[in-house]
Amino acid sequence: MTDLPYPAHWEADVVLRDGGTAVLRPIRSDDDDRLVAFYSRVSEQSKYLRFFAPYPKLSRRDVDRFTQVDHIDRVGMILTVADEMIAVGRYDRVAEDEAEVAFLVEDSHQGRGVGSVLLEHLAQAARENGVRKFIAEVLPENRKMVTVFKDAGYNVSGGFEDGVVQFELEIEPTDTSIRVMTAREHRAEARSVERILTPSSVAVVGASRSRDKVGAAFVRNLVLGGFTGPVYAVNPTARAVAGVPAYGSLLDVPGEIDLAVVAVPAESVNEVVLEAAAKNVHALLVVSSGFAETGREGKKRQHELVRVAHAHGLRVVGPAALGVINTDPAYALNASLSPVVPARGKVGFFCQSGALGTVILQTVASRGLGLSTFVSAGNRADVSGNDLMQYWEEDAATDVVLLYLESVGNPRKFNRIARRLSVAKPVVAVRSGRFTQGVPLGHSVHAASVPQAAVDAMFAQAGVMLVDTLDQMLDVAQVLAYQPLPDGSRLGIVGNSDALGMLAADAAVETGMAVARQPAAFLSDVSAEDLERAVAEMVGDDGVDAVVVVYVSPLDVDGTEVAHAIARATADSVKPVVTTFLGTQGVPEPLRRVDEQGVAVHGSVPSYASPDVAVRALAKVTRYAEWRARPRGRIPVYEDVDTERARAIIENVLTDHPKGTVLSESCMRELLACYGIDVWQTHPVSSVDEAVVVAEKLGWDVVLKGAAPHLRQRPDLADVWRNIAAEDEMRSAWTTLSATIGDPSEARFVVQKMAGQGVPVVVACAEDPMFGPIVWFGLAGVATELLGDQAFRIPPLTDVDASNMVREVRAAPLLFGHSGGDHVDVGRIEDLLHRISRLAYDIPEVLSAELTPVLAGPTEAAVLGAAVRVGPADLGSRTDWFVRRLDHH
Structure with a gap:
């Protein structure tokens, strides 16, 4: 038989339970050799569990039956890695809305969640074709497949009969099935990111001996950063790079490789991808440029890069990426072009811009803000902010998430993940091009037809704090990283400057905060003891939810004694406290609380260059705290x-x-x-006599109005005549409206019962x-x-x-x-x-x-x-x- 139109929209790249990728697609008639090879690798036990009898080989008739389908009543789907089939699933319609479903997974790929993925996609295809129920028969000893059906989240019924377990699955999506799917998606995508950020070994492909080359910089930063695993340089013409042994290709590297950094010309990248797949590399960091940011040909090259990588089980950060960083001393990973790595902390940072990445890291470091992990995704061809949020949701080392976004590839998924993440961990985002709707050349996104207010609403609905600039993001992050969330919006101000105190109060009113207490300011030479006493009193005031401390000095003093006083007064505070301490931006050393490793921890007091900036950061955090405290609600x-x-x-x-x-x-x-x-109901009328007849049937008390689209919502309301209670009123209304809004046939007059x-x-x-x-x-x-x-x-x-x-x-x-x-x-x-x-x-x-x-x-x-x-x-x-x-x- 010939194939009916191939349903290309069923094709999908998927992430499996262990973080590796595979390609899912409908089976084709030219998959016959691929199917035979796959079946030869499946164990006799797995074949028995599928067919309930010994079935050592597929006959030619079997092969034709499995590969030649109509994509409607008989649907087959396969998963491939490196173009080899690793699993097949199918359904055969047995009634108008009912189909029998079955799977077979290669033994070496069992336990990776393959069966669950196949069931989801077969169910989606079945729903498109009008199938509402799957039935399946499974041998009791086939526990893995029993688990797939029972844990799918669909409404499942059935029982044990004639030695087999019979299942009936109502495959309409349910709240439970969607929760199961998103939970599996979350675990798989988090695991794929974990493999990128926690490598035990790194290879740099294109590691030049020239110090000013990208590859050499990666090797140097990995080594100088103290990466705890082996670093391999790949350079066919060198024996060593930056003191690291060099090899001709990835395949020549003697040890295992978890992460491959690719810094070769764009046209050579796919060759490296194939080598990485053959070497069983887990992930790729592509720093090479020359992809979608260069135009149409580059876009094709980028699409092919992702296609080849996913087809061979690999995820890609980049291309045109700055790199990835993990400050955990167990890894000490600086696989980036930045020689500056911020201190260890509890903030995860995702940045789409490779160009801004180094500046961002330097700015973060200058403020003393500690990071847990950092990912610069460049063109964001594969790994995106959605993936990182999936990872950070479960990452114990991350308490705050920062996103510098140049585009949002899948806003629906972003909204879904961010809503869940924001309940537990605050998310702050900068979205460049917010008002111009601009998107960098390397980013491929659909054009939105909704106004900017709708985009902002998506962030707000998900609890994401949207800010306009990088500095504002870091301002807010300093509060979130080191201070508790406020219980309300009542602000207390303590300081030694009337002018700056007023500036803080004005900012509070502007941002919706309430100034609960603002005592008379101290003199500029206030003693440390007096300031400590005043701050402690403010922190202990039940009528205050957050405190701003302003300290400036006309003298050239370091303020260490005052800083220690502030630190003592706020040491046990359960309210957020921020300062304008000598105009310092960041977390000054005297206001920093550190753990045994010298890492700044919760309770450190952030400082801002001016009190209005401090208050605005507090206001953002206060709005988030209010969102987080609100009931999530239910879907009726x-x-x-x-x-x-x-x-x-x-x-x-x-x-x-x-x-x-x-x-x-x-x-x-x-x-x-x-x-x-x-x-x-409205009643179209073409003449005044017809309007009178309709109005009489309705019992009068009607309106006459023009229903043509160009008349809708006229500001002068001249298209509507209300409260018509008699024939003479209708005739008068008809005459007046006809004169006002034009030909009744063009105005499309209608009569409707009068509303209250x-x-x-x-x-x-x-x-x-x-x-x-x-x-x-x-x-x-x-x-x-x-x-x-x-x-x-x-x-x-x-x-x-x-x-x-x-x-x-x-x-x-x-x-x-x-x-x-x-x-x-x-x-x-x-x-x-x-x-x-x-x-x-x-x-x-x-x-x-x-x-x-x-x-x-x-x-x-x-x-x-x-x-x-x-x-x-x-x-x-x-x-x-x-x-x-x-x-x-």
Whole structure:
């Protein structure tokens, strides 16, 4: 048989349990030799467990049956490493919505989580093809496969019959199955990063004897940094580099290699990748330039680099990377171009910019801020900030995470990981190009259609502290690394300068902090004892949540005695204390608390060049503490939602309109009704007589309005005539509106029952090519749009998300009785937000849906109008929601 269209969107690079990579793809008819070779490597025991009988060889008929599939009723998927098959899984449909599933994994790759990956991807393919249930028969002694099915997180039933264990799996994604998948993804990706940051040996490929060459710098920094394992130089023309023995290729190195640093011309990198794979190297750090940052050819070269590396089980940092650092003395790893390595500390730093990496490290070191690990990813072709967050979440050596981002390749995944990480560890991010939407040449990302406010909302929703500059990031990090989180926003100020005290107070008011106590400032020559007493009193005040200490001196003194006094007064503080100590930036030595290794630890008091900078850093930390203390909320469950019916409606529409369309009113109302959203019906009318007839049927008390898109939300409201109670009023309204807004046929007049009093709001969603579904809320009107007064979130929404959305728009007081208005039923608005969020999350073919106007009153939220646009979904846009796959940057 000939293959039907090959489903390329099912292809995926995946990370396995041990951190290695593999390629997953649908099986093809030309995989016959690959399948036979794979089967020959599988043990007789594994074959018996798969086929329930001795099955030493595959017949030609078997090979054809397994490799020739239709990708609909018969689906097969394989995993390969170095183009050799290591596992195969398949399903065969046995009923309309039911299929039998089975797997076979090569013995040497069992225990790597291969079966779980295959099950996830087969289930995703099956759902696309209308299959809702998997059935499987497993021998009781096949404990590994029994575990795969039981631990998948799907609804599983079955039992023991005729000597086999029978499973039935409902493969619709559940909260449990998604949690299981993300937990496995987290462990695998964390392990892959761990292999990069904790190597027992490093080889530098392209290690030149010239001191000014990149390779020589890496060897030198590794050796001088005290790396605890062997360092190998790879240079075919040298016997030694920087005192390190050199070898002609990676294959000539006598020992094992965990991390290979690649510093050869771009066109030679893939050759090194193949050598690294043959040498069983775990990971690659590619510092070579000449990839996507150079244009189209470089982009192709970069894509090929990642493809070859993943195909051979390797992850890549780079290309154009500055390097990686691990300050743990067990490794003392400085595999970077920076000769400066900050002291050991509890801060993990991810930086996309190779060019800025050295400057960042020097700045961090000058402030005395200690790092646990540092990764500069350059073009971020593979290893990204998402991967590092997965690692740092479990890393006991890291308490604070800093991200210098030039782009976000997969915002959905970023949001998901950051939300989880921020609950336990603070995350601070700088995002360059935030206002220009610029992306460096080496970075490949989808173009976002949402406004910058939506991007900022994604960070805020995840608890990430977004700052504008590197200095602001380090300002905030100094508080987080060395001081406790505040319990509130009440600020106490102690100092010996009225002017600087006022500067701190002004900054507090500007940033939403409350000045709880600001006693009269001491004279500039205040004694250490008096200052210590005042600081201790402020720290002990129950009405103060955080303290700023300002100390300046008109005399040329070192202030050591005063610093020790401040340190003593704050030694046992459970509140954050920051200082402006002689204008020092960082953590001055006298204010530093150290452990037995001399490493600065919690309780060190950070200093800032000016008190307003200190207060702004405290304000960011205070907002984060408030976010962290808030309940996470729950995602509501709606029993009246009919997702299957909604999908059928859209499928029928797209059959007639394959390129997409705006739904008719009847179809739109039917679709939204599937999600419990009742849209008030409008009645199109083409003449005044027809309008009168409709109004009489409705019992009068109606409105006449123009429904054409160009008339929506006119600031003068000239498109609507309300409270029409009789025929003469309708005729008058028709005449006036026709004169005001034009030809009734172009205005598309409609008659609708009159709603009660209320505040008009908008509830909407859209499918963004970068973010996936986005939900937003605002008060209706042109002014709201012009001012950007809208709240955004990424679904699914918790009840806390929906509540915050309604309350964070600047016009929100109008919903809560402002200036004598009605207090609307906000719960009804939140309910609509949840329902539109669920629609957006469930059905990517809904490209946009807007409920407007929604008239929010004291007892209801009447949806008076809506527009829904549907179109074919990008099959590759959301496949990482229910299956694990590496991003293709």
